[in-house]
Structure formats: structure tokens, C-alpha cells
Amino acid sequence: MRRNKKERQALLTATINENPFVTDEELAEKFKVSVQTIRLDRLELSIPELRERIKTVAEKRFEDEVRSLPLDEVIGxxxxxxxxxxxxxxxxxxxxxxxxxxxxxxxxxxxxxxxxxxxxxxxxxxxxxxxxxxxxxxxxxxxxxxxxxxxxxxxxxxxxxxxxxxxxxxxxxxxxxxxxxxxxxxxx
Amino acid sequence: MRRNKKERQALLTATINENPFVTDEELAEKFKVSVQTIRLDRLELSIPELRERIKTVAEKRFEDEVRSLPLDEVIGxxxxxxxxxxxxxxxxxxxxxxxxxxxxxxxxxxxxxxxxxxxxxxxxxxxxxxxxxxxxxxxxxxxxxxxxxxxxxxxxxxxxxxxxxxxxxxxxxxxxxxxxxxxxxxxx
DNA sequence: CTACTCTTAGTACCTAGTCATAAGATCTCG
DNA sequence: CGAGATCTTATGACTAGGTACTAAGAGTAG
Missing domain, CATH: 3.10.129.10 (Hotdog Thioesterase)
Structure with a gap:
């Protein structure tokens, strides 16, 4: 699993995209690097931290819900x-x-x-x-x-x-x- | 906004239900009680902490992302x-x-x-x-x-x-x- | 060999909590 | 009115999952 920086960062993006619930520690284990490296990677790729990621996912759901709720009232x-x-x-x-x-x-x-x-x-x-x-x-x-x-x-x-x-x-x-x-x- | 326990807890449940993104501190201000009181209330009502709430909302979205695609195609x-x-x-x-x-x-x-x-x-x-x-x-x-x-x-x-x-x-x-x-x- | 990138480590700090303990405030009942 | 119960607030120690910053070692290219 140990790869060079470029490869690792590409995979990192993909991994987080697929499962935003993954922590830096888990990622570090996966790529056999230190937690700090993962953090540097995220910084470079401007990928927010776990909690922020989860929050945006949750907010999106909430927005959708608001949109789908008027479907329960009057449409239009x-x-x-x-x-x-x-x-x-x-x-x-x-x-x-x-x-x-x-x-x-x-x-x-x-x-x-x-x-x-x-x-x-x-x-x-x-x-x-x-x-x-x-x-x-x-x-x-x-x-x-x-x-x-x-x-x-x-x-x-x-x-x-x-x-x-x-x-x-x-x-x-x-x-x-x-x-x-x-x-x-x-x-x- | 200062109410007795029962009233406050009922309102608390409603408030969190409506907006799960609210922190204990915000709730404390809203109900004019201390943060600790809010935490005791959540404990009694077994309402999880903010981060857990956000996480479950996010997880739900993730789960029904698969389901919501066909839902957008065909109703039923x-x-x-x-x-x-x-x-x-x-x-x-x-x-x-x-x-x-x-x-x-x-x-x-x-x-x-x-x-x-x-x-x-x-x-x-x-x-x-x-x-x-x-x-x-x-x-x-x-x-x-x-x-x-x-x-x-x-x-x-x-x-x-x-x-x-x-x-x-x-x-x-x-x-x-x-x-x-x-x-x-x-x-x- | 030096300069550079990459990686790792460590420290201080943050938020939004938990858990436990203690003490003050209010209410209730006899 | 006072004692006990309930409610509220405070405090301290600890947690996860980070940020921000500094520092140092490893590997590589020129």
C-alpha cells in the first residue's frame, strides 16, 4: 500500500469521496504512513476534516428534506x-x-x-x-x-x-x- | 423562556428534532439555563450529543442515496x-x-x-x-x-x-x- | 555535498462533548 | 416552618478528532 505522494493523494481523494466517514488514523493505517502525512495531504488537497465532511453531508440531506417536505403541503x-x-x-x-x-x-x-x-x-x-x-x-x-x-x-x-x-x-x-x-x- | 423542567424538556426535544445542528450552548441560551442542565436533560431524554446527531443524519443520507435515485425515477x-x-x-x-x-x-x-x-x-x-x-x-x-x-x-x-x-x-x-x-x- | 522535498514527531490549542462529584437553589409535604 | 427531595449549576478530569506550528530526520537530484 505504500506509494509515492502523488499516487497516495489521488487514492486519498477517492477514498474519502467514497466514504467520507473515515478518520485520519484509519487513512494513515491504510496507506502505511503517519497521521501527520495524511493531514499534510488533506491540507494540500484542501479536504476538510472528518467532522466538517460529515456535517456537510448531513446538511445536504437536510436541504433535500426541506425541499421534499413542501411535497407534503401544497405543491407550488x-x-x-x-x-x-x-x-x-x-x-x-x-x-x-x-x-x-x-x-x-x-x-x-x-x-x-x-x-x-x-x-x-x-x-x-x-x-x-x-x-x-x-x-x-x-x-x-x-x-x-x-x-x-x-x-x-x-x-x-x-x-x-x-x-x-x-x-x-x-x-x-x-x-x-x-x-x-x-x-x-x-x-x- | 424560563420554564419548568417538563416544559423545557418537551421543547428541547422539539427544538433538536427540528434542527439537530444546535449545540448545548445555544440551547442553554435559548432556555436561559446552564449548559449542564441541558446536558442532564439530554441524558434523561437520551438525546445524543451534537456530533452523534449530525453523524446519524449524514449516515441516513448515505444509506438512502442508493434508494433515492430510483425514487426520483419511479414513485414506488x-x-x-x-x-x-x-x-x-x-x-x-x-x-x-x-x-x-x-x-x-x-x-x-x-x-x-x-x-x-x-x-x-x-x-x-x-x-x-x-x-x-x-x-x-x-x-x-x-x-x-x-x-x-x-x-x-x-x-x-x-x-x-x-x-x-x-x-x-x-x-x-x-x-x-x-x-x-x-x-x-x-x-x- | 548541498539543497530540496517528503515524512514524521511533538507541542499547544480547539470544540463539543462525557462522567463524576459537590454544592447551592427551589419546591413540597408533614 | 423546616427537612428532605428534586432540580440546577459548577468544577475538574478526560475524550476524539482534529488545527497550527516548529523541528528534525530520510531520500533524492543536481
């Missing part, structure tokens, strides 16, 4: 709402929403925006989607901003259903339409 | 697939997928599972959803396992469309159906 940001009437939300298409191959947004994100807007517009504790009829008019690309508009078209108190039409646009160009039949509780 | 786990024929995926409903109020899964997750399965079953580089007609037959609850089955019903080479029917079940009980009209590129 509601910018206007009149209960039982209409609502508007915007949704910015980021890396994590598109197919890597062609940068086109996955359909379920557009659906999610529209569906959660349909849920939000209903003035009720409990609103669930019963049926939906949707059309993807044109594909949405990375970094585009989707504006979804929901309009309540009919409220049928008898069968406890509310009908919501959602249309989504990118730069005033229609990209998605959906007719949602929403179930609403009669508990209020 | 594909357990069987025959391209251009049929496919099956399972999706376990967790905390983050349900409405807090009633523990019912948000519709867009069921849609996402079905939609991404419809995308996956198509033997093509580029498959996009053009239209979909969906019905939520009964609500799905927390911790239920949804099995989605996709079946390709028709391939129209002329207009470049593939029709996929997806049915989702919980314990053999139908919870969701969807008819997807998928756009497929003619490039291959």
Missing part, C-alpha cells in the same frame, strides 16, 4: 385564493422535477400542483379527489414557471361533490388542463 | 416489468404522503405511482403523458401498501400513442384506476 406556492371560488399557484420547475434525459417535467408534478390547488380551493376540512380528467397540452421544461389557475365550476351539496377546473400556463401558453371531481365531507 | 418500487406489456409497482404510504388531519394519502401520490409506472412500462427513450382519466375509488390510509398494475392496452404507431391502464389495490381492494394516453417518440 399559492399566490391568490378565494375559497369555493378560485385559486392561483405558481410552481418553478427545478432539477429534481425533470427527466434527466430531456429536461422535461414529470407529469405527476404538474398533476400534483393542480390537484393540491383543487384541494386547497375547497372551503372544507376534508377534501379528497374522487375523479380527474387531465390533459398535458405541451411539455414543460426545466426552469419554467407554471401558473395554475383553479376555478370551482359547480358545488353539488346533495352528493357532496365539488367540481374544479384547473388550467396551467407557462408564459400564457396552456400546458395542462384538468377537471377534478372532489369529494367534500358534509360534516360542516 | 417496481417489482415486475415486461416492456410494452405490463408492470407492477408497490408503494408504501408513509407519514409524508398523508394529510395530517385524517391520515389519508394525498391523491397526487397515487397518481404519481400510476403515472410513473405508465412511463416505465413503455419501451421507449421518451415517454410522456398526454392525457389521463383517473378515479380514486377509496381513500388510502397511512401505512397501507399500494400495489399498482399497469397494462398496455393499445399501441398506435401512427399517432405515436400508447394507452396504458393502471389499477391500484390495497389488499386486493381497488383504490385507484387510471387510463393513460402516453406520447411516445418515433425516434426509435
Amino acid at each position: 406556492e399559492i399566490i391568490d385564493i378565494e375559497l369555493d371560488q378560485s385559486a392561483i399557484s405558481i410552481f418553478d420547475v427545478k432539477e429534481e422535477h425533470v427527466f434527466k434525459r430531456n429536461q422535461i417535467a414529470r407529469g405527476h408534478h404538474l398533476f400534483a400542483q393542480a390537484n393540491s390547488l383543487a384541494v386547497a380551493v375547497i372551503n372544507d376540512e376534508l377534501a379528497l379527489t374522487a375523479k380527474a380528467n387531465i390533459q398535458f397540452k405541451r411539455s414543460v421544461k426545466l426552469n419554467e414557471r407554471v401558473v395554475a389557475k383553479a376555478r370551482v365550476s359547480k358545488i353539488d351539496e346533495n352528493i357532496g361533490r365539488t367540481f374544479v377546473e384547473v388550467t396551467s400556463y407557462v408564459n400564457n401558453e396552456l400546458v395542462f388542463t384538468g377537471d377534478f371531481e372532489m369529494y367534500r365531507s358534509k360534516t360542516n | 418500487e417496481i417489482i415486475d416489468i415486461e416492456l410494452d406489456q405490463s408492470a407492477i409497482s408497490i408503494f408504501d404510504v408513509k407519514e409524508e404522503h398523508v394529510f395530517k388531519r385524517n391520515q389519508i394519502a394525498r391523491g397526487h401520490h397515487l397518481f404519481a405511482q400510476a403515472n410513473s409506472l405508465a412511463v416505465a412500462v413503455i419501451n421507449d427513450e421518451l415517454a410522456l403523458t398526454a392525457k389521463a382519466n383517473i378515479q380514486f375509488k377509496r381513500s388510502v390510509k397511512l401505512n397501507e401498501r399500494v400495489v399498482a398494475k399497469a397494462r398496455v392496452s393499445k399501441i398506435d404507431e401512427n399517432i405515436g400513442r400508447t394507452f396504458v391502464e393502471v389499477t391500484s389495490y390495497v389488499n386486493n381492494e381497488l383504490v385507484f384506476t387510471g387510463d393513460f394516453e402516453m406520447y411516445r417518440s418515433k425516434t426509435n
Whole structure:
């Protein structure tokens, strides 16, 4: 395992990259050099210490979590709402929403925006989607901003259903339409 | 901010849970008690020290890095697939997928599972959803396992469309159906 | 042989703790 | 009101996994 400096440093980078949880002591053993040498190497390669490495990994996870949590609330940001009437939300298409191959947004994100807007517009504790009829008019690309508009078209108190039409646009160009039949509780 | 022990410990747990990157010193300041008190609290509540907390967060990220890649591709786990024929995926409903109020899964997750399965079953580089007609037959609850089955019903080479029917079940009980009209590129 | 790089060693210091002990502060109950 | 229990704070010794700096020996090239 004893190699020259260059080789060792290359391997060191690779090793730490693969497993950032490795200590200097373990690395020293692996490469049969002293701990100090490892530290000099890290210094030269500007690789931070174990704790810093772990911290950045943890922080990244945390960031991701924050991004994935709004997936639990409303997809997109509601910018206007009149209960039982209409609502508007915007949704910015980021890396994590598109197919890597062609940068086109996955359909379920557009659906999610529209569906959660349909849920939000209903003035009720409990609103669930019963049926939906949707059309993807044109594909949405990375970094585009989707504006979804929901309009309540009919409220049928008898069968406890509310009908919501959602249309989504990118730069005033229609990209998605959906007719949602929403179930609403009669508990209020 | 000075409270009795019970209150403080409850808040402490919540605070650390929300932001595991907080040190004992910061917590001491926040609750206007000494660092030692915070340490006794952590001991009683068996909350590990900062570095251990950060480490477990980082380790989790590392573990599900492998899992999160397919998760970004397909919602749910594909357990069987025959391209251009049929496919099956399972999706376990967790905390983050349900409405807090009633523990019912948000519709867009069921849609996402079905939609991404419809995308996956198509033997093509580029498959996009053009239209979909969906019905939520009964609500799905927390911790239920949804099995989605996709079946390709028709391939129209002329207009470049593939029709996929997806049915989702919980314990053999139908919870969701969807008819997807998928756009497929003619490039291959 | 000298000059240079590379490697190793050692010391002081740091953070964010643990563990144990002791003592002061508060509360509770008889 | 006072004694005992509980809670809080302080102190000291020790830990991992480092940084920063100085110093010295080994190996090699010119």
C-alpha cells in the first residue's frame, strides 16, 4: 500500500469521496504512513476534516428534506385564493422535477400542483379527489414557471361533490388542463 | 423562556428534532439555563450529543442515496416489468404522503405511482403523458401498501400513442384506476 | 555535498462533548 | 416552618478528532 505522494493523494481523494466517514488514523493505517502525512495531504488537497465532511453531508440531506417536505403541503406556492371560488399557484420547475434525459417535467408534478390547488380551493376540512380528467397540452421544461389557475365550476351539496377546473400556463401558453371531481365531507 | 423542567424538556426535544445542528450552548441560551442542565436533560431524554446527531443524519443520507435515485425515477418500487406489456409497482404510504388531519394519502401520490409506472412500462427513450382519466375509488390510509398494475392496452404507431391502464389495490381492494394516453417518440 | 522535498514527531490549542462529584437553589409535604 | 427531595449549576478530569506550528530526520537530484 505504500506509494509515492502523488499516487497516495489521488487514492486519498477517492477514498474519502467514497466514504467520507473515515478518520485520519484509519487513512494513515491504510496507506502505511503517519497521521501527520495524511493531514499534510488533506491540507494540500484542501479536504476538510472528518467532522466538517460529515456535517456537510448531513446538511445536504437536510436541504433535500426541506425541499421534499413542501411535497407534503401544497405543491407550488399559492399566490391568490378565494375559497369555493378560485385559486392561483405558481410552481418553478427545478432539477429534481425533470427527466434527466430531456429536461422535461414529470407529469405527476404538474398533476400534483393542480390537484393540491383543487384541494386547497375547497372551503372544507376534508377534501379528497374522487375523479380527474387531465390533459398535458405541451411539455414543460426545466426552469419554467407554471401558473395554475383553479376555478370551482359547480358545488353539488346533495352528493357532496365539488367540481374544479384547473388550467396551467407557462408564459400564457396552456400546458395542462384538468377537471377534478372532489369529494367534500358534509360534516360542516 | 424560563420554564419548568417538563416544559423545557418537551421543547428541547422539539427544538433538536427540528434542527439537530444546535449545540448545548445555544440551547442553554435559548432556555436561559446552564449548559449542564441541558446536558442532564439530554441524558434523561437520551438525546445524543451534537456530533452523534449530525453523524446519524449524514449516515441516513448515505444509506438512502442508493434508494433515492430510483425514487426520483419511479414513485414506488417496481417489482415486475415486461416492456410494452405490463408492470407492477408497490408503494408504501408513509407519514409524508398523508394529510395530517385524517391520515389519508394525498391523491397526487397515487397518481404519481400510476403515472410513473405508465412511463416505465413503455419501451421507449421518451415517454410522456398526454392525457389521463383517473378515479380514486377509496381513500388510502397511512401505512397501507399500494400495489399498482399497469397494462398496455393499445399501441398506435401512427399517432405515436400508447394507452396504458393502471389499477391500484390495497389488499386486493381497488383504490385507484387510471387510463393513460402516453406520447411516445418515433425516434426509435 | 548541498539543497530540496517528503515524512514524521511533538507541542499547544480547539470544540463539543462525557462522567463524576459537590454544592447551592427551589419546591413540597408533614 | 423546616427537612428532605428534586432540580440546577459548577468544577475538574478526560475524550476524539482534529488545527497550527516548529523541528528534525530520510531520500533524492543536481
